[in-house]
Every structure is written in C-alpha cells, then in structure tokens.
Amino acid sequence: MTDVRDLPRWDTDTLFPGLASRAYADASERLGADVERLVALFDRHGVGGGEPVDATAGDVAALDEVLGATNAVMEQLRLLEAFVHALVTTDADDAAAAAEQARLDGLGATLDVLAARRDAWIARLGAGALAGASPTASEHGYLLQRSGEAAEHLLSDAEEALAAELRLTGGLAWARLWGELTSRLTGTLEGETVPATVLRGRAEAPERAVREAAWRAEQEAWESISTPVAACLNGIKGEAVTMNQRRGWPDALAPALWANGIDRPVLDAMQAAVVASFPDFRRFLRAKAALLGAPGALAWWDLVAPVPGEAAISWAQASTAVEEAFSSYSPQLRSLARRAFDERWVDAGPRAGKRGGAFCMPVRGTESRVLMNFSGSWDSASTLAHELGHAYHNTNLASRPALARTTPMALAETASIFCETLMTAAALDAADENARLALLNVDLQGACQVVVDIHSRFLFESAVFERRRSGLVAVPELCELMRSAQAETYGDGVDPATYHPWMWVLKPHYYFPDAHFYNWPYTFGLLFGLGLFARYQEDADGFRADYDDLLASTGSAPAAELAGRFDIDITDEAFWTSSLDVVRSRIEEFVALAGPGAC
Template sequence: MTVTDETTATEPTGGLPRWDVSGFFPSLGSRELAAHTEQVFAEIGRLRARFDELGIRGGEAGPVTEAEVAVVDEVVPAFNRLFRDMRKVGSYLYAHTSTDARDDDAAGALSRYQAGTASFATLDTRFDAWLARWDLAEVVRRSTTAADHAYALERGATAARHQMSEAEEGLAAELALTGGRAWAKLHADLTSRLTATVDGEVLPMSMVRGLATDPDPARRKAAYDAELEAWDTVAVPLATAINAFKGEANTLNRRRGWTDSLDPALERNGVDRYTLAAMQEAVEASLPDWHRYLQAKARLLGHEGGLPWWDLIAPVGTPRRFAWPEATAAVRDAFATYSPRLAGLVDTAVADAWIDAEPRSGKVGGAFCMSVTDGVSRVLLNFDGSFDSVQTLAHELGHAYHNVNLGDRTPMQRDTPMALAETASIFCETIMVQAGLAAVGDDAGARLALLDGDLAGACQVVVDIHSRFLFERALSSEREQGVLSIDRLRTLMLEAQATAYGPGVDPDARHRDMWAVKGHYFTAYYNWPYTFGLLFGIGLYAEFQRDPERFRSGYDDLLSATGLGDAPSLAARFGIDVRDVAFWTASLDVLRARIDEFVEAAEG
C-alpha cells in the first residue's frame, strides 16, 4: 500500500481501467472458489490434528534430535502451501470488497473466509513456541529446509518470547474477528461510503479529498470545509472504533509482556530502536527546511504566513495533466531509464488488467498493491490525471516489481517487513521524478510544478507521517488511562500537526480529523515505515547513480531477499549503515536541494 493517498480522484474519468480477477476464480459463486476455500479450511484442520499428534507447542527446551528436524521438514512446506492458498482466496475476495463496499455477497464471503481461517493464527503461534524450545542454529545446520527459511524461523522463535498461553492466544485469534478486525472493517465501510456536498454536488469522500489538487482555490477551500463537515457525521462511530482497537492492542501488548506499544512494530519490521532513533533525529532536523518550502508555496498562492491545509497539495506552476494512456506511457518511459525488465512490467500490468484506476462510489480511497499469486499482483488507485496520480501509479507498480522479484521465494521467505516493503516503490517514484525533471528542460513553469508535486508527496511522507507518529504515540499512551473523547482525539491530532508542520501550516487551518481519515491506525505504527522507505529508496537511488551497472547487478537480488534478513544487514549489501544519522541526513539532503530550488524559483 502507499501513503500517497492525499490525492485521490477529482472526478470520474472515462476510459479508466478496472482490474480483472476472473483468471483466479470465475466468480464469487463459482465451484472453483468454493472448492479452493474448503480446501484451505480442511488443510488448517488437518494441520491442527498433525500438530497435536507431533506435540508442536511450547514446552521445555531440549537437545535437537532427528525428530525435531523431521518436524521442520514437514511443517515448513505445509505452511508454505497453506499460505499460498490462503493468499489467493483472501486477495480475490478483498479485490471485490475494496472496489465495491456495497457488494454484500463479497463482504459475506470474506467474513466467512476470515472466520474459517482465524484458527490458523493459533497454529502459527504454536509453531513459534515450539521453535523457541530448540537450538535453531543446530536445526539449520541439519536441515536444508530450515537453512532456506532461517530468518523466518528465527523471527518466529523470537516472537514466542511475547506469547500468552496457547489457550489465550487461541481466544485472542477468535475474538479478533469481532474485535480488532471488525473495528478496522467498520472504518473501511464507513469511509468508503461517506459523501460530502461540495458546491451543491454530492460526491464520494475520495473525490472530495481529491479536490485538494483542483486548480480553483475556491473549490479547494469548499472541499475542505465540506470534508470536515462530513467527518462530523461519522466522528462518533470512528472514535469508538479507534478507541476499541487501541484498547485491545494495549491489553494484548500488556499480556504478552511488551512494555511499550512501539516495540512490537519495531520487531515486526526488523528495525531496532537505534535505527529508528537515527532516522527520527534526521527527520526532526529537517523540519525547518520543510517549513521553508511550505511558506514559499503559501506566498506563491497568496497566503500570509503558513499554508492552509486545503492548499497543501494545490497545483503551482504549469502542471501537466495526463490522460490514462499518457500516464502509463510516462511511467513506462521512466522505468526504461533503469531497465527493460522494469519497463516491461508496465506492459504486463496494462495488458493483463492488473490495474483498477477508476474512482467511484464504494471504492476505497488511496492506493495499494497486493500480491495474488507468485509474481502476479493487482494495483488499486484513484486516478485524477495529475502528476501525483502518475507518481502513485509508479509507486504501486514498484510494489508489483518487488512482488515479481519475490515470485520464486516461498511465502515464508517473502514475508517482507513494512520498513523494507517500500524499497522498490520509492525507488520507482524517484526514477519517475528524475525522468520528469529531465523531460521539462528549461520550462520554468513545468519544472516548478513537478518540483512541487515531488516535494508535496515527500512532505506527506516526512512531515505528515511524523505528525501521525506523534499522534499515535500519544493516543496509545492516553488510551491506557481510558477512552479518549472526540475532542481529545482532535486536540492530540492538532498538537501533533503543530509540532511537525510548525509555521509551515496556518495554525487556524489544520486538519483536526486526520485520525478519522486514515485506516493506517488500525495497524499499529503502520506509518513510520513509509518514511524509512522514502529515505532508504533515495539512498539506494544515490547508489544507482554512483555505479549503475554494479547497482543493477545486485538490486533485484536485494528485492528478492527482503524476507531473508533484517533492515541493517540487507542495507549493508550496498554499504549503507541505517543506524548512522548521516545516512538519513544524506537522503534528506537530496530533498533539501529540491526545496532550495523550489524556494528560489518561487521567489524569483
């Protein structure tokens, strides 16, 4: 998924594609889907019986024997087969519910599927607890299967240190269907159906938010006012949802022995506190530069002081508008500056109907890419003809390229932490910006527009995500003391925005309800890995520029290995030390140089 969901579509645009998923299953009511789903349920049941038979659960440590090696050799392939089958069914069903929230048949099928697979989480935690009993180094030495999946097994054994009892983990997995997952679904259902009235026209929320790129300043302001009014109508259920979700997360963290709500996210992402602290230090040092950019843009748009929220991504200069064929051609041409293989992915995605670009009521906002089968993805976005939409297309196709490189890995080997999942997507965005800047040449208006489009997106990932991180830290902490009111949620959001945006944004024109807008909060600390991905991707692009041939020879292999090691060890392949503030500062310096150019052009 991408965080560049500030710019969803402004109006339904004819000729935009919808994805085709009929190649996976003929229909929701097909015998093929029913049989595949039943096969998944049966395999979970068979595996549960086998776990009981083999005694796969937590217990006393002991010496590694042939019996333990045989268990790994049997269970790991079984898990991989099951993961592959579960992904195909789950992705197919989500492809329907994410593009039509009113499809009751799809929603019902997805709900039944989630209920039928919920118990798999128990098997996963049981296997982790069993792994923690043995000397994994010895298991890896004696088993080729274990050696091929060493990092995944190590992560599982480490996760076992923070497990409740087997019965409690089983109960938690079952209750998640009516707890955390249900609250997340409520948020998705409400926000995908939400409408607002702008200048007398009733529009889906995704289109209302997309009006932030409209060339008419009065229409941008009207959309912002209408949006806030609309969020008021759903603030009560959304506040209930986020309180319930965070309350559940805090309770489970406590019972699992975590002392800080951030720690589970760090462990899941293969990132330690030293790395996060280094990145955050560099980000905070860069905030005054982002304030300079925002204030320069404010002056261009005729504002005194900071930029009002409704103009954060307003167009400046002479931005190009893209028809859909022009957008795909622009992405393909940019990707061709890196490699024919990357460019060819665009042809495949278009020809094989991987992309759903049409904005419409009932479709989720934002954008994402999901892997369906080995090397095959589906990409969702809400295209509005702006360069930012083209960037979003490049970003999501970057994820698809990552999936292609992971295609030969087993499901356990390609379980990529979020912090590394953004590597290819950001790299592809950077390629797109460089190609765009080269194409505009001496056209000052076009160059200013492209610089602003790039900086507006990067500002979201550096500055806005910093505000979301601050908000979530405060929310998780205060939720330990009780339920937060709507007013308190809004206050925390505005305080976080004040810290991150500083004088760059008009203090009387921030967005009090960003906590309601973003479904990201229904995955703990989902946001900061995007900043990691942006700056890591820029750092990788710098390595590409230094030695293109050497970089190309190792980049695809890096992408194929993102589930095989933690972030520091994988970054070290390119001589990058992610625990060093200097690395993150150097990546931000690339953006600072673009800010300098923008400010000079804006004031020239």
C-alpha cells in the same frame, strides 16, 4: 483529463469467475480441508511450547513437513483473500464478499494460532540448532531466528487460541467497520452529493475556491462519522494495549520495531534527522503559499495544490510516463509495467463504494493487483509508479516460499519509493524551467507528506496509545491530539486555523490491527530509497546486479544487513541526513524558481 468512467478497472475474472462460481467454491472447500489437515499435522507432531529439548532427526523431518504444509496453505489463502479483498474494497455494498471476508478471517485466525504454536515449538527445539539441519530449515533460517525471539512474548497455547478467536470480534471487526463507514461516506459539494474520495481528489483542483470548498465539505463529512470511527480506533488500540501488556512488551512501539527488524537506536537516528529537516520543509510550504498568491503560512487545502504551469495529465499520459521511466532502469521493470496494463491489474478511478487511497496486493505467483484513485495529476502518476514498484517487489519475492516472503513494513516501501524516484528523476531531466517548478512541487509535497505529515501521525498514534492505557479517548480529545501533532511538525508552514483535526478518521493505517505505527516505515522507505538511488547513480550496472536480490531477501534478513550490502549504515544519523539533503537541494531549487516573494 480522463473521464472517471473511462479509467481502467482491475480484472478479477482471471482469478475466479465470481464469488458464486464453482471454481471459487472448490478452492474455498479445498482451503478449508487443508487448514484442518494442517491443524492435525501440528497435533500429530506435538507442535507447541514446553521445556527445551535437543532436536532429533525426527524433529527436523517434522519441521520440514510443517513448514512445507504451512507454505502450501498460505499460498491458497493468499489467492482467496486477494480475490475477496478486491471485491470488498471496490464495492462497499457487496454483502456476500464481506461475509466471505469474515470467513477467511476465521481461517486466518486459525493460522495465527498455529504460528504461535510453531514459534513456541521452534524455541523449545532450539532455533539455532535447527537453522542448518536441513535444506528446508536453511531456507527458512531467518524465520527460525525470528520464531525464537517471538516465543519470548507468547502466551500459553490456550491463551493464544482464545486471543485469536476474540480478535475476530475485536480488532478485525472494528477494522471492517471503519472500511464500510469510509467507503460509503459522501459529502456535499456545490449542491451535489459526491463520494469522499472525490472530495479528496478536489484538493488537486487548479481553482483555489474549489479546493477550499472541497476541504470544508470533507471536514463535515469526516465529522459526521467521527463517533463510530472513534469507537473503532479505541477498540483496535485498546486491544493492542491489552495484548502488549500480557505479552510483556514495554510499550506499544516495541512490538512494531521488532516486527520491522529495527532497533530503537535506528528509529531514533532517523527521527532526529527528520525533526532537523522541518525548518526546510516549512520554507518550502511558505514559498508555495507565496507562489499561489497567499503569502505567509500555507492553507491546508493548498498542500497538494498545483502551481502555475502544472497541467492535468490523462491516464494514457500517466501510464506512458511510468513505462518510459521504468525503461530507463531496466527492461524487466518496464515489462512489469506493461504486463500490469495489459493484464488489467489496476483499478484506477474513484467511485461510490470504493475505498480511498492506494495499495498493491500480491495475488499469486508474480501477479499483483493495484487499487488507486486517479485524479489527473502528476501526483497520481507518481502514485501509479509507487504501487507498481510494490508489484515489482512482489515479482522478485515470488520465488521464495510464503513464510520467507513476509516483508516488514519498513522494507516494504523499498521498491515503491525507488520507482517513484525514478519517475521524478526522468521527468526532471526532460523538463524546462516552468515544468521543473511544477514537478518539484509534486515531488516536494510528496516528500512533505512522507516526512512531516507522517511524523505528525507518529506523534498522534504515540499519544493515543498513551491515553488509551487509562481509558477511552473521546472525539474532541482525538481532534486535539491531531492538531497538536500537526502544530509540532508543520509549525508555521501551515496556517493553524486550517489544520486537519479529522485526519485520524480517514487514514487507514490507524485501523490495521496487525500493523500499529504504520507511519514511520514510510519515512524509512523514502530515505532508504533515496540512499539506494544514490548508489544506483554511482554504479548503475553494479546496483542492478544486486538490487533484485535485495528485494527477494526482504523477508529473509534484517534491514541493517540488507542495507549493509550497499554500504549503508542505518544506525548512523548522517545517512538519514544525507538522504534529506537530496530533498533540501530540491527545496532550494523550488524556492529559487518560485522567485522573489518566496522565502
């Protein structure tokens, strides 16, 4: 296995030589001045709410100017935010970066206020009338449509400005605190103090005793910060409850569905198929337990354990496997991976002060940066493919203006899941029987996370929002809600005595103040991705011709319309069931390969 010290770290010097550099200071000063000019532009054109009027030629010209100037500022802010975020997420002790992130959050809050004014203005002028009024308006047609809808839930201009200011010391401040607490967290394993990210990585250790010891150490670590993290969660969800009520949303889920361009019947169809699949996943979990020599329900610390025959993988092997899998699809996808490695886009290894998990962020043009915590497992290699799938998505979106690149969460997982599926398919095609069992284990434990565990997170967040409406939710209750959600989803597939009551402490998705219910979109992405992969297998050349355009359009059209381009009906439960049938077939093969004792 690759030594953690030898794993690559991302290159941020090509963005700016440093936070204290002249180049960063100039870019920061220019951004601040341009934000001020943008505010003045909005004021000059009277951008804001009011009584409906018929748009004039002057209004259309003003719209073109406003959209162009907003796109330019958003491009600048994206680069600075990405650079600072790269510093903050890899070094919790970088106080200067943390302070700069707070300053950029302030500029972002100003843009949020302007966005609310712009939505109200577009609704006042008539989104439909503006849509084809100029080439610029046409290019932003979906944004105009969404602005008209968003305006129905806007407060007054003054209230929106106040809400944006308060958010800096509310949701965003709580989110930063969660990040600092979890980045610094350590635990004790075998007498040694190690980062929590390392403890999480030990869940993939081949020795069962090591996995259990790491799980117990992890439980103690998360519990040690549970009180301040509960305050973070209550603060973020409480802010959302208040704002949703003021904006006239019927519940906390409604704005998340709207933000994703998804109707509730679509979610209901997907969730019905998901719940129907739980017995199949529980069968996989029990079969894995038997394979590991512990018949019955699987212990939590064995959820992502390797099975016999599963070998460690080095970073060089992982990156080569990704390149080869991507090559099987297209030269463009392979070259994206090669570029990411050559230009050092990836920060791979766990270390003290670094955030857990993995993400990919766009930086500028077609560039991205990827954070992950490589552990030497095939699952880590799949994570690399997943995050580079996001990077490929970013390259396809790069030609669109900033306002037309905003992709809903449900569609943001499209390319990442597709690339993971490519990786799995390529590996299975080349594997013998023993290797197939190991690969199926990694694939199915990943699917189990995205279908079963994600649904538990959905149930938990739904319950938290419901309880938060009437008051603070204390640590014991949060843990009980988590156990209840895991019981409803994992059932007898996992030993209830080993449920993970602290999962709400460690998962970052609960602490995104602008992205509540960032759970079911992963399931949507997996099952939509499997559906797309089926279309690819049916007609590879025809699929390639349309796929990049789909990725470039995720911020410019609703999900149902994009799915329709591939004859996929996301309102039909049968589509979601057919995608889960692919997973079921792999469960059947896993159980058969696991042998007699597996159920």
